[in-house]
Amino acid sequence: MFILEIVLTFIKIGTLCFGGGYASISIVEREIVNIKGWLSYQEFFDLLAIDEITPGPIIINAATFIGTKISGIIGALSATLGSILIPCILSLTLVIIYRKYKDLRILNDILSTLKSMSFALILSTMFTIFLSIIFKNDITSFSNINYFLFILIIVSFVLIKKFNLYPIVVMLICGILNVLINIM
């Protein structure tokens, strides 16, 4: 049953999502795009962009998006519930253990290691998107660089970091600008 495969895959993804939303998206990239091939890279990048607009945790958005694409509403529900199964069980377990023992130190140490891992995962995903949009037609050479997008990235970064604009606003502007530059 295909639904079972969706559920199992998302249970696996949900179990690996340490380190916050953007690290989770790296997991999705590896499991869904590379290993299962349920999304193309293009669709994956689109998902990232859409996710910024829609509310809710990234992984739930991803599960709904992917689940809807492959199996409609049932797919979305299966993927979403699968993705939160282990997190819910583990959270419950931790809260019960915490009530009994009240010792959080070992968790902190494990957590700080996982934070370093998450950093690397997010860095890798950022590179993947960067390489994909900067080099036209997937050909990696200097003659083939999309300078407009490169400049857009730098300008966006300045707007987000220095001027504290909401990322979503910056992204929408970039989207519009990219359409306009290609029309002219």
Add this chain to the structure above:
Amino acid sequence: MNKSKKLWTLFITTFSISLTANSGYAILSVMKNIFVKKHQWFSEEEMSNYIALAQSTPGPVAVNISMIIGYEVCGLLGSALAVLGCILPPLIIMSIVSYFYQKIVDNEYVKLFMQGMQAGVVAMLLDVLIGLFSNINKDYKYINFLVLIISFLYVRFSNLSILYLVLICILIGIIKSLYIKKKVEAK
């Protein structure tokens, strides 16, 4: 507050937070305001501990914290309702968006628009990374940087599932913890 009112409050709170708050930190600070200051269901210290727990398990911190707080307030039913409130907004909205996405994705202008947005995504991720970098625990700098480099190489050059990387990192974390414990005991 009686039980059903608590359950309803749990659900409606997580639902509205899920609808409005953007980052994990925003969610946590709103929850602090509502559950500690407004309803006074927990103390600040208890809340901080729950947050630490929520960040220690895999999965979205919003879901984890909903699960934990729900349980502490109203047992398993509380957990279920809190988590439901958390996942309903994205489930509904994203379903609708996905449906339309499938219909418009082949449009040239939509493609260009999405491509432009991705430039914004790169910039945003860079900003996120810079924030995270300052959070990397300075105490065990060398181990943490080593983990960082190994993780990056693993993700970039291997095709294996992240599962093995996570297991290795947890193992390193446990070893690190035991090592710290020994050092403290030796003093």
